[in-house]
Amino acid sequence: MSGGATNVRGRGRVTRKDVARVAGTSTAIVSYVINNGPRPVAERTRQRVLAAIEEVGYVPDTVAQALASGVSGLYGLIVPDISNPFFAALAHELEDSTSESGHILLLGDSAEDKDREKELISTFVRRRVDGLLFVGVDSHPDLSAAFDGEVPVVILDRVDPEHLASSVAVDNVAAAHAVTAHLVTHGYREHAIITGPEQLLTARERLQGWRSALAEAELLADPRWIVEAPFTRRGGYDAGSALITSGPRPRAVFASNELQAVGLLAAAAEHGLRVPDELAVITFDGTEMSEYTAPKLSGVVQPLDEIARAAVAMLPGKHRSTSFAPRHERCGYTIRLRPSCGHHPD
Amino acid sequence: MSGGATNVRGRGRVTRKDVARVAGTSTAIVSYVINNGPRPVAERTRQRVLAAIEEVGYVPDTVAQALASGVSGLYGLIVPDISNPFFAALAHELEDSTSESGHILLLGDSAEDKDREKELISTFVRRRVDGLLFVGVDSHPDLSAAFDGEVPVVILDRVDPEHLASSVAVDNVAAAHAVTAHLVTHGYREHAIITGPEQLLTARERLQGWRSALAEAELLADPRWIVEAPFTRRGGYDAGSALITSGPRPRAVFASNELQAVGLLAAAAEHGLRVPDELAVITFDGTEMSEYTAPKLSGVVQPLDEIARAAVAMLPGKHRSTSFAPRHERCGYTIRLRPSCGHHPD
DNA sequence: CTGTTAGCGCCTTCAG
């Protein structure tokens, strides 16, 4: 309308300056309005600014805000493999919790590679993430870059006793114990376990829980029935095949994660072994997938929403926080009984 | 060592200034060295700068770089649900392709919600992403914010004829046709389909391919055997149950995505129906999961790595690109035959 | 309550 004044899309974005000009105020006021502070603004002025923003189609530039304020509004999420349903489900929940606090997630898939993992950490630190949500490839991540950059870290799932970082996880030992004890109540006496990679504390803890439950029931933890495998479908399949075909066959198997359990079911099916009638199966980290396997999988389910919420709560919020004090939180777990362990729903 | 000169961790980060001081040059030189340009630097000076960087532990601040250069080094990834294995697998591949170009992914999970989706788009634009990798909730996304911000968009999977955005996808019609035709070669004559939500072009195309294959074989596309369901396990389960329990039963079912197929298998198992002997199943978008279902699932598999690579290649690279010319690319597909359709591996 | 202005850390044109 007016003779070339407002110049909205004339190459180069609309800035606070344009808003200030149209509203007839200074740029500071525009900031105060946008951020509701730190200085108060007269209601009338505020309205004028708001109107001007609308009129010129102003959109704050987050990058500039980040540079000036020192807060990026970004959290870095690092997982070993986003295509693992468990991590994907976790990411989904984290995204949810995170958006509530006005933050956005930077996705880092370390592809089970230590070097890539380390690289991601420093890349994220360079980007000034306000916090790191971290699931490591193993239990000895090199988080030095994060600490150097003074970026708060919350370690999830595969937790290590690390004092500079916070953590949130379920009690793996107790949960594995509980679920194995349940197997015992079914009367099974020959127990096997497919454990995860030994470098993972998580795997060792679950193994420990399994062991203690057997010990408690005065059952033997036969070494031949303790087989280590990667936390993958393939790992579970291979381990399962070995368990099924070589030597005496166990009556019940604890697969240390859902992917392994799925692989195990495939192995059992392939060998014509009926689950749970001939082989009972129980698992850990069940996601929605466990509801759709044949048979449906029993196991420990982690409260992902709760974990996500707790983790995000440990990170500095929208407005730069005070100092970060590492905390360690244990979340409760649930045991979901379905047919795979011999349970009869009714 | 020296009397308070270098001051590395003295509150406030190490900047180019520190490097310049130690190297005895100007800050511009430091930039030239870091970016290999745009001005050449004498080799000796370069070495001194590099040494200084090392000495003071300088790490470039990406936020500042982004603001000054106008290139964020960020791509925004928007998917309807990251916990869907197909999207998770896609994200995994995208992360891979993306990191090769030195970019990082911002994760946006729209949770199948249009409003959230729109919000994510503008949030990402405000963050000056260099490009958007987009899978929409339906086939009519509101990408205006991206276009206003002049952010290049590549639409994946659920593609719409949209001329301002690029796209990469497989030929759904052809693939669905091919896979259905395969079912026909098995001799099955009673075909059913579980289609996806009608708003999704993807779903309509697969339905169309299925129809044309039947037509070609002069087989009837019985309306009662066309059942629409969400692209979820639950959707597939419900649709499958309906197909199995009401009226005449089809001999073969095409589940429009992998999740539906998994649900369908669960329904079949629950009703004691043997797959493929009594009911043949074929699907679309098979991921690794299809290798571990009981029975293993046949179906179209999309070349996710190729799709990811093609999509990223369409986006501006590390160094700000020239103008973005929307392109549309079709990727090839593969048909993976496994037992679920009646196929005998040997 | 509002305006002015000096940074945030880096890029890049323009002199030297």
Add this chain to the structure above:
DNA sequence: CTGAAGGCGCTAACAG
């Protein structure tokens, strides 16, 4: 080949 200096867009003192 190198140095000085003006932004990028916004925040937050510091003055009015």
